[in-house]
Amino acid sequence: MSNNTPYEPIHIRTIIEPFRIRSVEPILFNTMEDRAQALAAAGYNPFLLHADDVLIDLLTDSGTGAMSSQQWAAMIASNEAYAGSPSFYRFEQAVQDITGFKHIIPTHQGRAAEHILFSSTVQPGQVVPSNTHFDTTRANIETCQGEARDLVIPEGRQPQTIHPFKGNMDLDALRETIEAVGTDRIPFVMLTITNNSGGGQPVSLANIRAVSELAHSYGLPFFLDACRFAENSWFIKTREAGQADRAPIDIAREVFSYADGCTMSAKKDGMANIGGFLAMNDDDLAQRCRNLLILTEGFPTYGGLAGYDLEAIARGLYEALEPDYLRYRVRSIAYLAEKITAGGVPIVQPSGGHAIYIDARAMLPHIPDAHYPAWSLNNALYVLGGVRGVEVGSVMFGMQPDGSERPAPLDLVRLAFPRRVYTQSHVDYLAEVLLGIYAQRERIPGHRITWQAAALRHFTARLEPTP
Numbered sequence: 001m002s003n004n005t006p007y008e009p010i011h012i013r014t015i016i017e018p019f020r021i022r023s024v025e026p027i028l029f030n031t032m033e034d035r036a037q038a039l040a041a042a043g044y045n046p047f048l049l050h051a052d053d054v055l056i057d058l059l060t061d062s063g064t065g066a067m068s069s070q071q072w073a074a075m076i077a078s079n080e081a082y083a084g085s086p087s088f089y090r091f092e093q094a095v096q097d098i099t100g101f102k103h104i105i106p107t108h109q110g111r112a113a114e115h116i117l118f119s120s121t122v123q124p125g126q127v128v129p130s131n132t133h134f135d136t137t138r139a140n141i142e143t144c145q146g147e148a149r150d151l152v153i154p155e156g157r158q159p160q161t162i163h164p165f166k167g168n169m170d171l172d173a174l175r176e177t178i179e180a181v182g183t184d185r186i187p188f189v190m191l192t193i194t195n196n197s198g199g200g201q202p203v204s205l206a207n208i209r210a211v212s213e214l215a216h217s218y219g220l221p222f223f224l225d226a227c228r229f230a231e232n233s234w235f236i237k238t239r240e241a242g243q244a245d246r247a248p249i250d251i252a253r254e255v256f257s258y259a260d261g262c263t264m265s266a267k268k269d270g271m272a273n274i275g276g277f278l279a280m281n282d283d284d285l286a287q288r289c290r291n292l293l294i295l296t297e298g299f300p301t302y303g304g305l306a307g308y309d310l311e312a313i314a315r316g317l318y319e320a321l322e323p324d325y326l327r328y329r330v331r332s333i334a335y336l337a338e339k340i341t342a343g344g345v346p347i348v349q350p351s352g353g354h355a356i357y358i359d360a361r362a363m364l365p366h367i368p369d370a371h372y373p374a375w376s377l378n379n380a381l382y383v384l385g386g387v388r389g390v391e392v393g394s395v396m397f398g399m400q401p402d403g404s405e406r407p408a409p410l411d412l413v414r415l416a417f418p419r420r421v422y423t424q425s426h427v428d429y430l431a432e433v434l435l436g437i438y439a440q441r442e443r444i445p446g447h448r449i450t451w452q453a454a455a456l457r458h459f460t461a462r463l464e465p466t467p
């Protein structure tokens with residue numbers, strides 16, 4: 001026996017939550033009938049439900065995580081000076097330590113960082129290539145009359161195709177785009193890690209390096225939308241050759257070293273309930289961004305955040321990179337994916353870092369696109385299980401600028417997992433609910449819209465079940 005105990009180690013397969021729970025928020029239980037009533041009162045739109053009426057809320061992983069005792073302790077010890085707060089300097093140091101960028105500009109959340117960056121760089125008619133732009137990124141580019149162009153690899157658009165890095169950029173398409181559009185009409189190249197709108201799929205280190213080299217060979221800057229950089233680092237560690245022995249933080253540092261800057265929502269891998277930042281190396285651009293920041297967010301040492309928010313992020317960024325946490329997070333989502341896939345539920349494969357995406361069109365062939373399969377599935381999930389996901393499909397994307405209707409390319413229900421909030425028994429419950437719904441999927445009615453706003457209709461639309 002090589003160890004100095006009388007025992008053989010037990011090979012334990014269960015991955016436990018790497019935390020103890022010392023502060024709890026009760027879940028209020030309700031019945032299927034209660035939920036059917038609540039949904040009707042909400043106009044069959046889960047965005048209009050009261051969150052108290054939801055048992056397991058998977059609407060988003062953004063700003064919904066649980067903070068650690070270390071984060072709360074730092075928040076109490078924060079400093080609220082308007083200018084030059086030590087909380088800012090701790091935040092700046094943490095972000096610089098991980099990203100290596102020279103200028104760190106706090107913002108109240110990710111989209112504020114995007115707005116400031118694009119307003120300072122994108123001219124009308126310019127094109128910003130990325131693997132897939134998130135909605136707020138796209139909308140902020142379009143507000144500057146630029147074009148947000150998605151160039152993800154073909155596998156990234158196929159729900160059932162298995163590929164370890166479905167978020168990768170199509171490098172040939174990027175080169176062709178740069179040649180066709182011209183470098184004077186491209187302010188910079190972007191990559192979203194992980195690729196949220198494409199199923200939460202990661203981008204490989206090799207692809208990030210290659211995108212960086214390609215952009216730089218044309219003299220173009222390269223920016224990351226880094227919201228889920230820690231999850232992306234974990235996928236690189238576990239899926240990319242030669243990376244297995246590296247710490248996620250070292251992988252993250254290498255990833256950022258290839259970029260000239262980033263936008264970040266600290267509501268994801270910042271482990272905070274609010275916050276974000278913009279970071280870059282270019283002095284002149286940083287100056288212009290700070291000028292705009294003062295106008296829209298606040299003084300550059302708080303940028304729309306309280307001192308205590310800066311403290312929470314300064315610690316959260318490191319906690320998001322802890323291997324035990326990342327192993328638990330990615331594994332618990334994959335565990336649910338395996339259980340429901342074995343039972344026949346069609347999902348985007350493989351499962352992503354923060355969410356599972358159910359392919360509602362494949363699951364509910366009896367509901368035509370015009371009656372919104374994913375929206376309908378999400379409503380059934382709420383009534384039958386008290387679970388709230390989000391439709392990423394034709395209600396969200398189907399309305400065209402001229403008011404006409406076109407089905408979205410994919411009609412999905414996203415189940416996004418708040419960080420450190422739900423346990424394995426919650427996940428087992430979810431699997432039972434999903435398999436129970438699958439068994440009676442033919443009963444799920446379609447929906448039609450009875451009222452809608454002119455833009456971003458999914459947030460406020462009212463619907464009714466079709467007969």
Ligand code: F0G
Nearest residue numbers: 060062109110111134136196227265267
């Ligand atoms: N980029 C990505 C990839 C995102 O997923 C989000 C937010 C943002 C930018 C914007 O950040 O919300 O702090 O302004 N995604 C959330 C979601 C809303 O549910 O996926 P924000």
